[in-house]
Amino acid sequence: MPLPSLGRLSSRTNLKAATSGRHRGSAKPADDGVVEDTELTSYLAALAPDADNESTGSGKRFGEAQVYQLRMSLIASQQLKDIAHERNISPQALALEWVLERLNWEGQAASAQDQRQQAGAELSDLTDEFHFPADAFDAPALGRH
Numbered sequence: 497m498p499l500p501s502l503g504r505l506s507s508r509t510n511l512k513a514a515t516s517g518r519h520r521g522s523a524k525p526a527d528d529g530v531v532e533d534t535e536l537t538s539y540l541a542a543l544a545p546d547a548d549n550e551s552t553g554s555g556k557r558f559g560e561a562q563v564y565q566l567r568m569s570l571i572a573s574q575q576l577k578d579i580a581h582e583r584n585i586s587p588q589a590l591a592l593e594w595v596l597e598r599l600n601w602e603g604q605a606a607s608a609q610d611q612r613q614q615a616g617a618e619l620s621d622l623t624d625e626f627h628f629p630a631d632a633f634d635a636p637a638l639g640r641h
Contacts, residue, residue, distance in 0.1 A: 566591065 568576070573587075580590040 576587045580587040
């Protein structure tokens with residue numbers, strides 16, 4: 497007769513009967529003295545999203561956010577981990593912070609460039625501009641004698 501294992505119990509060696517506790521699929525007793533809170537139930541139903549937007553798949557929606565995957569070299573990945581460790585945050589949080597900072601910077605730079613272009617257009621209206629005919633410089637220059 498084989499001896500039961502002293503480590504983890506498996507279905508082969510577990511000779512104990514299953515407990516009679518409630519499981520997810522088991523039926524509830526008809527009256528256990530608990531009254532359903534319909535107000536709480538309706539409140540929780542109102543908070544629940546209509547559609548399940550959450551996903552962790554590549555490029556799929558997660559709530560209202562977009563999920564991106566980044567592939568880095570081992571050196572860059574280790575550098576990110578080291579800096580994140582020094583700052584006591586996760587590498588993912590640090591990478592997200594950097595991306596958001598860069599997007600903010602790019603937005604400010606684009607806005608500043610737009611302002612410079614608008615100011616330049618306004619300035620050119622105030623200056624004298626000379627327009628020459630397109631063929632004015634086609635003739636060869638006359639040499640001095």
